[in-house]
Amino acid sequence: MSAVHVSVSSWRAPSLLRLPPQTALPSAAFRQPLLTLRRPYPLKARPVHRCAVASSGKYIRENYLVKKVSAKEVYDLVQGKRNVPLVIDFYATWCGPCILMAQDLEMLAVEYESNVMIVKVDTDDEYEFARDMQVRGLPTLFFVSPDPSKDAIRTEGLIPIEMMRKIIETEM
Secondary structure: OOOOOOHHHOOOOOOOOOOOOOOOOOOHHHHOOOOOOOOOOHHOOOOOOOEEOOOOEEEEEOOOOOEOOOOHHHHHHHHHOOOOOEEEEOOOOOHHHHHHHHHHHHHHHHHHHHHHHEEEEEEEHHHHHHOOOOOOOEEEEEEOHHHHHHHHEEEEEEHHHHHHHHHHHHHH
16 A cells, blocks of 8 residues: 655646736735725724623623513413413524514513513523424514414514514504
C-alpha cells in the first residue's frame, strides 16, 4: 500500500475561478472605501443599553401583564368557565418576531385590562403541547371565544396590533 502525498502548493483553482492577468483590478481600488459611513457617536461615547439579563442570557421581568403558563393551565383556562376571550401566544425566547409581538400583546393587555385574558406558552418548555396544537411557525396566536359554539381563530407569524384588535372586537 503506497502513501499518497498531496502538496497544498500544487493545487490550482479551476480555470473558471482564475482571472486572466489583464482583468485583475489594481490594488489601489481595494484601498479606497466605496462608501464612507459616519458614526452617530464617537467610539468612546457609545450609548449604554441597560437590560435585566439573567445568567442564562434571557431577558427577565416578573411584572409582565401577559403571564407564561403551562399546558395544564391552558387546558384549565380553555375548559373552564370564562366570560372574556382568551388569547394564547405560542412563542420562543430565541424568536425575533415573537419578541416584537410580545410588546404588542403587552400593550393589548394594558388596553383591554380585564376584558381579555392573554397568556403565553414557551414552545421550548412545552414542546409536546405545541406539537399537539400543531404549532408549525412562530409566533402562533389562538383567539378562543368565551362562547363554546364559536371556533377558535388561529394566526401564524407576526401580525399587526390592529389585526389583533379587530379579531378581539369583532370575532370574539
